């Protein structure tokens with residue numbers, strides 16, 4: 001039987017993508033320990049996960065999730081505003097607010113949904129969003145959904161962000177939007193300057209701290225903690241439990257007025273079933289562990305510094321000065337894929353990151369270190385990468 005024309009169109013599009021080296025397919029991972037993973041039948045060093053503290057395999061999280069399921073069931077049954085708000089959600093939100101030192105917090109099913117909900121509720125038609133050019137896709141989608149006027153500033157340029165905010169019409173809601181740590185470059189946003197720019201222009205500063213929560217700052221509170229800044233009321237923090245916190249779920253932490261607006265207006269909060277008890281219980285356990293196990297964060301930063309040093313010795317130029325996200329810039333998508341495959345043949349898994357995840361011509365490998373790793377893993381990774389890079393002529 002012939003295939004419908006619509007499916008042929010999809011096949012043609014896919015073929016064009018493949019030609020450009022941009023085809024994507026799902027690779028199934030076998031068992032993982034946070035350090036090792038089974039890929040295509042072999043055991044490899046895992047350098048492609050955001051499980052920065054190795055908490056996704058921590059028995060305390062697994063136990064908390066299992067006990068919550070056994071005690072409260074596997075589903076919450078309805079959206080938060082109907083009958084889905086359970087005591088575990090309320091406890092978790094109290095705990096998030098305490099952790100982030102804010103007046104209030106709200107739990108979402110994922111970080112992506114938190115970003116959509118926060119930005120599209122706070123800003124609408126007639127409002128202005130000033131957004132860093134390298135912000136995560138979920139913030140970009142959130143801007144589109146808001147229908148506000150979106151002004152993009154060059155990566156990290158505070159003066160330009162301030163100028164764009166100052167140009168917004170009087171009376172408009174102004175949002176200044178940035179990742180706390182940029183997911184594909186690994187650098188921190190210049191938060192002291194951005195917060196000043198937000199203050200001077202009566203704007204809210206929205207920080208997506210997905211890659212900073214649990215990782216950055218002396219207490220692991222995130223990017224503000226790193227800069228020694230208090231979370232003042234004009235700061236709206238967004239985060240996720242899916243990375244350093246080893247589980248799943250997003251959150252907003254900020255002023256009471258923001259939480260009230262979201263409960264009343266965030267469609268990605270209102271029109272979806274509340275996250276199950278297991279997810280909330282694991283999230284709560286993860287927040288506790290960030291406080292109880294500071295040694296994980298210390299180890300993560302030590303290992304990251306070691307890998308960075310070893311890579312620099314091998315002649316690699318790094319895009320950011322510190323932290324567990326270490327991009328190796330390649331350029332063309334096909335070459336980045338070849339480098340990733342070469343690395344995999346040498347027992348290290350860190351696949352290529354290509355457009356549209358990163359800008360055209362900046363395809364790369366994104367190495368991500370975890371506290372689940374050991375020193376010897378950093379040596380293995382640097383050696384394997386140097387060999388694979390020579391093989392592809394990098």
Ligand SMILES: Cc1ncc(COP(=O)(O)O)c(C=O)c1O
Nearest residue numbers: 110111112136138183210240242
């Ligand atoms: C910067 C950033 N924000 C938000 C998200 C979305 O978080 P989640 O995976 O919880 O949906 C991600 C990654 O997935 C991210 O990298």
